[in-house]
Amino acid sequence: MKGLEVMTLKKIGKELEQHIMTGISYMIPIVIAGAVLMAISRVGASFYGISDIWESKWADSANLIIRFLNTDDGWGGMALDLMFPIISAYISYSISDKGGIAPGIIGGMLVANMNAGFLGALASGLIAGYTVKLLTDNIRLPQAAKSVLPVFIVPVVGTFITLFLIQYVIGVPFASINTGLAAWLKGLTGTNKVLLAAIVGGMVGFDLGGPVNKAAVTTAMALLTSGVYDPNTAAQVAIIIPPLGLGLATIINKRKFNHDLQEAGNASLVMGLIGVSEGAIPFAVESPLKVIPANVIGSAIGSALAVGLGAVNHAPISGFYGWLAVEKWWFYLIGVAVGTLIVTALTLLLRKEQPMEDKAIEEESDEGDYFTEDEWES
Amino acid sequence: MTRKLIAITACATGVAHTYMAEKALIKGAKKEGVLIKVETQGATGIGHRLTTRDVEIAEAVIFATDTKVRDSERFKGQLILQVNVSAPIKDAQKVIEDALKLADKK
Numbered sequence: 001m002k003g004l005e006v007m008t009l010k011k012i013g014k015e016l017e018q019h020i021m022t023g024i025s026y027m028i029p030i031v032i033a034g035a036v037l038m039a040i041s042r043v044g045a046s047f048y049g050i051s052d053i054w055e056s057k058w059a060d061s062a063n064l065i066i067r068f069l070n071t072d073d074g075w076g077g078m079a080l081d082l083m084f085p086i087i088s089a090y091i092s093y094s095i096s097d098k099g100g101i102a103p104g105i106i107g108g109m110l111v112a113n114m115n116a117g118f119l120g121a122l123a124s125g126l127i128a129g130y131t132v133k134l135l136t137d138n139i140r141l142p143q144a145a146k147s148v149l150p151v152f153i154v155p156v157v158g159t160f161i162t163l164f165l166i167q168y169v170i171g172v173p174f175a176s177i178n179t180g181l182a183a184w185l186k187g188l189t190g191t192n193k194v195l196l197a198a199i200v201g202g203m204v205g206f207d208l209g210g211p212v213n214k215a216a217v218t219t220a221m222a223l224l225t226s227g228v229y230d231p232n233t234a235a236q237v238a239i240i241i242p243p244l245g246l247g248l249a250t251i252i253n254k255r256k257f258n259h260d261l262q263e264a265g266n267a268s269l270v271m272g273l274i275g276v277s278e279g280a281i282p283f284a285v286e287s288p289l290k291v292i293p294a295n296v297i298g299s300a301i302g303s304a305l306a307v308g309l310g311a312v313n314h315a316p317i318s319g320f321y322g323w324l325a326v327e328k329w330w331f332y333l334i335g336v337a338v339g340t341l342i343v344t345a346l347t348l349l350l351r352k353e354q355p356m357e358d359k360a361i362e363e364e365s366d367e368g369d370y371f372t373e374d375e376w377e378s
Numbered sequence: 379m380t381r382k383l384i385a386i387t388a389c390a391t392g393v394a395h396t397y398m399a400e401k402a403l404i405k406g407a408k409k410e411g412v413l414i415k416v417e418t419q420g421a422t423g424i425g426h427r428l429t430t431r432d433v434e435i436a437e438a439v440i441f442a443t444d445t446k447v448r449d450s451e452r453f454k455g456q457l458i459l460q461v462n463v464s465a466p467i468k469d470a471q472k473v474i475e476d477a478l479k480l481a482d483k484k
Contacts, residue, residue, distance in 0.1 A: 021445050029421075378379075
């Protein structure tokens with residue numbers, strides 16, 4: 001009996017994870033678009049010595065470029081405002097399909113207005129999705145009136161219940177958690193700030209695009225909208241350290257890696273440069289106990305160093321094309337370089353040289369067409 | 379008769395895991411002597427879209443996904459093995475064996 005309960009709990013957890021991941025995957029492009037537009041405007045403004053380009057006074061500036069930068073900042077903000085409605089809408093969509101979108105997106109708007117933050121948006125998506133699912137699973141109408149459910153009952157009742165629960169139940173407590181958290185994070189200085197960066201970095205390096213990594217990265221992204229930049233800076237530094245460090249290790253000492261991993265090393269370097277931590281996965285799969293500690297330590301130290309030295313990345317971009325938009329980018333790059341070298345050094349220390357392999361590894365193509373359409377049909 | 383499977387892969391960002399899982403499944407299927415068609419639901423859209431015919435032919439469907447499967451109504455009534463996108467990257471042969479076992483049980 002007990003085992004059964006554990007099983008269902010695990011299943012529910014997995015289901016929730018899938019819904020939230022779906023929401024995140026639809027939200028990421030919006031955040032990237034908004035944050036980059038905003039970063040362009042802020043970095044551009046810094047060349048004019050302006051640090052408050054979003055203020056309306058710049059909209060009347062005599063300088064055309066400054067006026068544009070002000071407008072561009074507004075575009076970025078507008079895009080970021082969609083973040084909560086979109087994640088809420090798509091969590092809800094993941095649970096209850098098309099019917100979930102309307103209540104989810106409207107609930108997300110209310111969350112944004114109430115300043116109930118990222119947690120509020122997650123809650124809103126879950127509430128909307130399960131409300132709609134409950135409605136569609138339980139309401140049985142006669143055939144003639146069937147269309148009333150999707151065109152009227154689901155959008156209206158689903159939205160009403162979602163908004164009611166957010167407004168009167170979860171909104172206020174979540175808003176205070178959100179402001180409290182943002183204030184606390186902004187207030188961190190010195191050792192605490194560095195420690196936070198190290199923790200975020202370690203989480204990001206831990207599972208390379210898996211749940212722990214995504215939890216850290218998305219929380220960091222969400223905090224961008226509250227004007228808290230350190231977690232994002234730490235996360236973006238940490239994203240690229242494992243793939244760069246492991247890629248570099250394969251170049252420095254080829255003999256410690258088999259043929260497949262040497263290939264993976266080159267890909268990993270490229271993926272690191274464009275900001276995809278998944279490049280390091282083949283290594284983590286092959287020998288997790290050696291690779292994961294190296295990644296966590298390297299990412300944590302690199303992130304702590306960059307944030308501690310005062311680098312600030314305003315955008316959720318880790319690839320090289322974002323580096324120059326970082327405030328104090330030279331310190332940022334020092335963080336990346338040191339973290340990378342740590343991963344490389346630890347990896348080379350922990351690994352033994354490979355026994356000489358048979359050179360007769362069959363070169364097989366990885367492409368899907370290893371059978372013909374006739375074989376498939378037969 | 380050769381055994382046949384179909385699979386869908388999808389991850390949160392849709393740029394890396396999705397395609398690594400695809401490659402792993404194909405590699406694993408080759409080793410197991412199984413024919414497999416894999417549809418990737420990545421950030422740039424759906425790759426190698428599975429047709430209704432494919433769904434009819436396959437004995438079971440593997441969902442190696444961290445996110446919602448798009449157009450999942452295509453697989454209604456089919457035997458579905460749901461795993462994380464990382465499962466085939468770690469051990470594709472096991473995932474394929476599990477899917478075959480699922481088909482055998484029926």
